[in-house]
Amino acid sequence: xxxxKLSNLQEGYTFDxxxxxxxxxxxxxxxxxxxxxxxxxxxxxxxxxxxPMDTVSEYSMAxxxxxxxxxxxxxxxxxxNSQIQMVQKVKREExxxxxxxxxxxxxxxxxxxxxxxxxxxIAGLPVTSDDRLVGIITKRDLEFLGRDKKSVKEVMTxxxxxxxxxxxxxxxxxxxxxxxxxxxxxxxxxxxxxGLITSKDIRTRQKFPEATRDSDGQLLVAAAVGPxxxxxxxxxxxxxxxxxxxxxxHAHNTNVQESLxxxxxxxxxxxxxxxxxxxxxxxxxxxIGVDGLRVGIGPGSICTTRIxxxxxxxxxxxxxxxxxxxxxxxxxxxxDGGIRFSGDIVKALAAGASSVMLGSxxxxxxESPGSELxxxxxxxxxxxxxxxxxxxxxxxxxxxxxxxENKFVAEGVEGAVPYRGRVEDVLFQLIGGVKSGMGYVGASxxxxxxxxxxxxxxxxxxLKESHPHDIRITSEPPNYQLFQI
Numbered sequence: 001x002x003x004x005k006l007s008n009l010q011e012g013y014t015f016d017x018x019x020x021x022x023x024x025x026x027x028x029x030x031x032x033x034x035x036x037x038x039x040x041x042x043x044x045x046x047x048x049x050x051x052p053m054d055t056v057s058e059y060s061m062a063x064x065x066x067x068x069x070x071x072x073x074x075x076x077x078x079x080x081n082s083q084i085q086m087v088q089k090v091k092r093e094e095x096x097x098x099x100x101x102x103x104x105x106x107x108x109x110x111x112x113x114x115x116x117x118x119x120x121x122i123a124g125l126p127v128t129s130d131d132r133l134v135g136i137i138t139k140r141d142l143e144f145l146g147r148d149k150k151s152v153k154e155v156m157t158x159x160x161x162x163x164x165x166x167x168x169x170x171x172x173x174x175x176x177x178x179x180x181x182x183x184x185x186x187x188x189x190x191x192x193x194x195g196l197i198t199s200k201d202i203r204t205r206q207k208f209p210e211a212t213r214d215s216d217g218q219l220l221v222a223a224a225v226g227p228x229x230x231x232x233x234x235x236x237x238x239x240x241x242x243x244x245x246x247x248x249x250h251a252h253n254t255n256v257q258e259s260l261x262x263x264x265x266x267x268x269x270x271x272x273x274x275x276x277x278x279x280x281x282x283x284x285x286x287x288i289g290v291d292g293l294r295v296g297i298g299p300g301s302i303c304t305t306r307i308x309x310x311x312x313x314x315x316x317x318x319x320x321x322x323x324x325x326x327x328x329x330x331x332x333x334x335x336d337g338g339i340r341f342s343g344d345i346v347k348a349l350a351a352g353a354s355s356v357m358l359g360s361x362x363x364x365x366x367e368s369p370g371s372e373l374x375x376x377x378x379x380x381x382x383x384x385x386x387x388x389x390x391x392x393x394x395x396x397x398x399x400x401x402x403x404x405e406n407k408f409v410a411e412g413v414e415g416a417v418p419y420r421g422r423v424e425d426v427l428f429q430l431i432g433g434v435k436s437g438m439g440y441v442g443a444s445x446x447x448x449x450x451x452x453x454x455x456x457x458x459x460x461x462x463l464k465e466s467h468p469h470d471i472r473i474t475s476e477p478p479n480y481q482l483f484q485i
Contacts, residue, residue: 012314014299015344016463018455025442029435033445036354037332038071039243039270039292042220045069045210046431047349047446049334051359052076052224052247055370055383059086063093064367064423066219067208073245073357076224080232084239087223091240092121094204096169096217097186098196103128104137106153110145113137113152124183124198127156132191136160136183162187165194172197214242222272225263227256233267243270245294249305252281257288264289275336277313282325292332294357295322299338301360302384302415316351323352323450342433349434349446350453359383361430364420373416384414 036047046069050057054077057065062072074086103126104113113125117139127135135156145155162185163175176184176199186195205217212220222243225233233244244267248256251274260273273285274294282293298305298312306312313321315338323333332354339345345356363370363383370382420426443449458466 012317013455013457014314014316015338015340015347017314017457018316018347019458019462019466020347020350020437020441021454021456022440023442023452023454025439027439027442027444029432029439031444032435032438034431034434034438036446037292038222038334038355039272039332040330041291042071042212042243042270044071044212044220044355046427047345047353047355047434048427048430049073049222049355049357050362051336051357052245053359053363053384054078055381056359056363056368058369059089060367060369061362061365061423062086062090062221063219064365066090066213066221067211068424068427069210069212070355070427071212071220071222071243073222073224076226076229076232076247080235083223083232084235087221087236087239087241090221091218094211094213094217094219095201096197096205096213098198098201099194099216101126101185101193101196103193104152105129106134106151106156108152110142110150110152110155114142123200126160126185126193126196127152128193131193133160133162133185133187133193134158136185138183160185163197167197169197169202173202176202222270227251227253228259230259230263230266233263237267237269241269243272243291246271246273246290249275250297251276251285251294252278257284260285260288260290272334274334276322277318279321279325282322282331286326286329286331290331292334292354293322293326294334294336295319295353296336296338296357300336301338301340303337316347319348319351319353327352342430343437345430345434346437346441346449346453347455350441350449350455352450354446360417361420361426362423364417365423365426366421367423372419375416379419380416381419382414383417 034047035045038044048070050061050065050072052073052075054075057072057075062074065072074083076083102116102120106127106129124136124138126133127137135158137152137156141155161179161181163172165186165188172184182199184197185193188194214220220242222245223236223241224245224247227246227248236244264271270291272292272294273290275296276282276293277295277297285293295318296315299315319335326333333352334355334357335348335353336357339356339358348356360383362368364381368381373380373382438449441449441453443452
């Protein structure tokens with residue numbers, strides 16, 4: 001019996017084991033389309049997702065990811081209220097039409113107006129009386145006033161330019177431009193304020209045309225929840241999250257699956273569940289009604305699961321196994337972990353992934369929450385696994401198994417990654433590599449890449465041949481230097 005366990009072993013592959021075979025192509029990289037699905041209903045412009053790690057994804061990362069076409073997953077190693085506030089910050093950052101408009105009454109003291117503007121980070125407030133629009137007050141009205149006890153009615157603009165609640169954006173732009181105003185209140189037939197359009201939001205929309213937004217023009221954002229944290233999931237949905245990512249090291253667990261059933265019955269937003277690594281796990285989770293699958297057991301640069309627990313699955317083979325099942329159900333696969341180069345992203349997508357989840361490559365960016373370090377004269381940012389002792393001691397500690405009361409067996413390490421500049425620049429290099437790979441394969445979109453991409457197994461010598469060799473490098477291009485540790 002035991003001998004049989006080793007006699008017919010399945011062979012597994014990861015990114016360095018294979019290359020994609022170039023083929024006849026009429027595809028120019030600049031014309032390749034990289035739109036994809038993050039979940040069953042959420043489409044993103046770039047196949048890149050930021051990982052829910054406490055040194056990678058908070059609201060600044062989520063905003064940047066959405067503005068440049070991807071999506072960020074805000075980590076859960078914090079209180080529910082803190083996570084809710086971060087989700088709300090992302091959703092408030094942009095809006096085609098602001099719906100829940102903050103208003104003040106004419107007799108409101110100016111000190112109260114200043115407090116609201118500071119706390120809510122807004123520059124203007126419609127003034128209402130008996131729910132009807134009677135004026136507007138902006139930071140400009142307060143700019144040169146002293147700290148006296150004046151009220152809103154003494155400084156507000158009474159002749160307010162407004163529009164009907166059903167005004168289209170082009171018409172709103174014309175009204176804002178013609179009247180040289182920054183804010184356009186929207187009123188219903190009874191004169192009640194029901195919305196607000198700002199010139200700032202319109203300019204931002206024009207500045208980031210490829211951003212992933214919802215039907216209200218707000219940036220898309222996902223948030224992580226624990227496998228048994230139903231209350232957090234419900235509250236995140238109420239806060240406006242577009243998706244929740246069930247964040248556990250081993251989702252092919254019967255207790256997790258029972259909890260997922262309750263979660264699916266309690267929330268309507270998209271649920272991406274993981275992590276898993278086999279086709280059977282995919283079948284079981286899909287039967288529960290999840291909207292996406294997160295694949296990866298132990299491939300991350302800071303993960304020690306494979307050497308601590310002796311368990312794992314080579315990442316490229318795991319992606320292909322799960323995708324083989326998920327594709328038949330129309331469920332997107334998120335490949336989580338093991339990505340070191342843009343070429344690895346191409347391989348993951350060709351193996352069946354719809355998108356990739358990145359940790360270390362984004363941890364070094366300006367928008368990540370990790371602390372900055374100077375090592376040997378070079379700038380770094382901190383990065384750690386969510387199974388590391390530091391992450392566990394900071395807050396939530398249920399992603400990895402708790403062996404005894406207040407005692408843990410860590411499955412991750414802490415370290416530092418080189419500072420890599422802005423997320424925008426990193427994404428540009430990564431997607432440039434992806435499009436280049438699509439051109440070699442002859443894939444005009446990611447569906448064709450998954451269908452037409454063919455792999456060849458390489459040797460250790462082949463891997464060495466793949467990297468610069470037999471030369472002292474004197475100049476590295478940004479898209480190679482970016483990935484060096």
